[in-house]
Amino acid sequence: MKRLFFTAVMALMIVPNAFGWGQKGHDVVAYVAEQNISCRVARKVAKVLEGHSLVYYANWMDNASHTPEYAHTSTWHYANVDEGYTYQTMPKNENGDVVQAVMQLTEQLKKGGMTPQEESVALRMLIHLVGDLHCPMHAGHKSDLGGNLVEVLYFGKPQKLHSIWDSALVESAHNWGYTEWQREIDRQPRKEDKKLQQGSVEEWFSETVELSKGVYKDMPEGAKISYDEVAKYAPLIEQQLLKGGLRLARLLEEIY
Ligand SMILES: [Zn+2]
Numbered sequence: 001m002k003r004l005f006f007t008a009v010m011a012l013m014i015v016p017n018a019f020g021w022g023q024k025g026h027d028v029v030a031y032v033a034e035q036n037i038s039c040r041v042a043r044k045v046a047k048v049l050e051g052h053s054l055v056y057y058a059n060w061m062d063n064a065s066h067t068p069e070y071a072h073t074s075t076w077h078y079a080n081v082d083e084g085y086t087y088q089t090m091p092k093n094e095n096g097d098v099v100q101a102v103m104q105l106t107e108q109l110k111k112g113g114m115t116p117q118e119e120s121v122a123l124r125m126l127i128h129l130v131g132d133l134h135c136p137m138h139a140g141h142k143s144d145l146g147g148n149l150v151e152v153l154y155f156g157k158p159q160k161l162h163s164i165w166d167s168a169l170v171e172s173a174h175n176w177g178y179t180e181w182q183r184e185i186d187r188q189p190r191k192e193d194k195k196l197q198q199g200s201v202e203e204w205f206s207e208t209v210e211l212s213k214g215v216y217k218d219m220p221e222g223a224k225i226s227y228d229e230v231a232k233y234a235p236l237i238e239q240q241l242l243k244g245g246l247r248l249a250r251l252l253e254e255i256y
Helices: 002-014 023-034 039-048 060-064 068-073 098-111 116-132 161-173 178-185 190-197 201-218 227-255
Strands: 151-154 157-160
Touching (some): 039 116, 039 227, 060 068, 060 116, 098 116, 098 227, 116 227, 161 227, 190 227
């Protein structure tokens, strides 16, 4: 057991960026998408996922990327952009990044011709990665491993900047289940949804890059983060999870 724990800790240290939003954030993105796709698309998706929902597989990839079979996908959860760079000017990770992965998986799924198993895996990855695409610290600096080397004090406890953005801030913002999150954040007029669904994958990620700049400014090494920051950033987290879900819905409508 101890050994297993040690291995798990080592794996996390080697692939520090692999986790995206915590499980809750990914569930919310997937559920918002579920609520915004047509019945026809929902039926196709359920068939590909062998009767399971989008939420069921929303976190599948975070685990899969730690297994030998899918180790090659460990860099697909993020794209580092250092200060002074944009996604476009930053040297690309040759093992792939979240923008490339979302675009490629979308194209592959549109093209078809995959075995049922391949299609299911590609879809599970897409569900997860559209969430990561909207997670500010997944557009963090390469020099600090996406905020994994920045230590802040979260309600007095030392934590990594990356990790509080994945989970702690989301959980502090609202103590809701994923269905409640969806019900509370996904209530704007259809017209507004359409606006958020516009744009390209690269443009969506550029918004995340901009947000991450603000986070770095506001939460430098040693920053004390508590009630004020939770209140300040809750609306941003709500908006990012909503965007992720609506945009995933758009991609699924295009694919199926
Ligand atoms: Zn991830």
